[in-house]
Amino acid sequence: MSEQPKFAVIGGGSWATAIAKMLCVNLSEIAWYMRNTDAIAHIKTHRHNPNYLSSVEFDVRKLKLTSDINEAVAYADYIIFAIPSAFLSGELSRLTESLKSKVIFSAIKGIVPETFLIVGEHFHKEFGIPYDNIGVITGPCHAEEVALERLSYLTIACGDEKKAEIMGDNLAGNYIKVKISDDIVGTEYAAMLKNIYAIAAGIAHGLGYGDNFQSVLMSNGIREMKKFIRKVHKMKRNINDSAYLGDLLVTGYSVFSRNRMFGNMIGKGYTVKSAMMEMSMVAEGYYAVKSAYKLNEEYGAKTPIIDAVYNILYEGKEARKVFKKLTDKLD
Numbered sequence: 001m002s003e004q005p006k007f008a009v010i011g012g013g014s015w016a017t018a019i020a021k022m023l024c025v026n027l028s029e030i031a032w033y034m035r036n037t038d039a040i041a042h043i044k045t046h047r048h049n050p051n052y053l054s055s056v057e058f059d060v061r062k063l064k065l066t067s068d069i070n071e072a073v074a075y076a077d078y079i080i081f082a083i084p085s086a087f088l089s090g091e092l093s094r095l096t097e098s099l100k101s102k103v104i105f106s107a108i109k110g111i112v113p114e115t116f117l118i119v120g121e122h123f124h125k126e127f128g129i130p131y132d133n134i135g136v137i138t139g140p141c142h143a144e145e146v147a148l149e150r151l152s153y154l155t156i157a158c159g160d161e162k163k164a165e166i167m168g169d170n171l172a173g174n175y176i177k178v179k180i181s182d183d184i185v186g187t188e189y190a191a192m193l194k195n196i197y198a199i200a201a202g203i204a205h206g207l208g209y210g211d212n213f214q215s216v217l218m219s220n221g222i223r224e225m226k227k228f229i230r231k232v233h234k235m236k237r238n239i240n241d242s243a244y245l246g247d248l249l250v251t252g253y254s255v256f257s258r259n260r261m262f263g264n265m266i267g268k269g270y271t272v273k274s275a276m277m278e279m280s281m282v283a284e285g286y287y288a289v290k291s292a293y294k295l296n297e298e299y300g301a302k303t304p305i306i307d308a309v310y311n312i313l314y315e316g317k318e319a320r321k322v323f324k325k326l327t328d329k330l331d
Helices: 014-026 037-046 069-075 085-092 119-127 143-147 161-171 184-207 211-232 242-253 258-267 272-279 284-299 304-313 319-327
Strands: 007-010 030-033 063-066 078-081 103-106 134-138 152-158 176-181
Touching (some): 007 069, 014 030, 014 161, 030 069, 037 063, 078 161, 085 119, 134 184, 161 176, 176 242, 184 211, 184 242, 184 258, 258 272
Parallel strands (some): 007 078, 078 103
16 A cells, blocks of 8 residues: 555545545545446536535546546545445445455445445455454534535544544544544444434424424433444443534434434425435435344344334334324433
8 A cells, every 4th residue: 555545435425525525635636436427527527516515616636536436446545435325235236346455434324234234344244354444434524514614523433543543634624623433333333323313303303392302312312322332332432422422413403414304304294205205315314224123123222212213114103103102211
């Protein structure tokens, strides 16, 4: 690996666009893969992503844009995956280039549905990537606020602390602060679970519950998250740190949260299909809740909020009745 490693971003959505923006502040060139060839042509001509964070203007001389994932993988030493977890296997099936010598960072906040694994575990078990070459990029951080250059915080975790620091150094900037963590599994599970609790917060808002209930819901959510993650990966961690509680709060309360928006629509009576069509964006929590629910059948953590969201989204139960029962389980 060269002294200054090369970076590639895999994905064309808002978070991928935000990460590309952060990297371009520090690097003279990055590779950026997206499937949408029209979007690539637009960026080359107009210097912004036409579909996501269109206010972000790029110096296109710094972008090695490609619709061939193998070209991006061959170029880079560090590869950041920032696509919805539901689409990851499909993208990886296009690979002919080996990932064995690469450092893989996941900016994906979900579980791979085909394997019921968080992304880091998926790369380790399915592609043989050693854990020292796998990392996680989590928040609390919304892509939209990165676009606005508002002060934001990232948590970077990797089995090899030096690689986490390299990633952090290349993402940090005047409005981006970075913290390094050794809790790879816990931070990745937290990034997945907080989307479920954000959907719950949205459903509650759509049903007409107020701030008093929302505060109780979020308080119970962080404790439920702690119980779930402890079952999966027991280690000493402070669940009140920004990577856990902070990320939960920003996703549960922010107007930029697509998971909260999705939940709000469900609470107002939209079907899952109609809510997804109107949003035209992927709410990771929809896929995450099924995976978390199925995983918890093995782990047996007490998760009334996850159970409630699962019953509404996948069992077709009436949101108002489910939440009425949920209110009696929270404290």
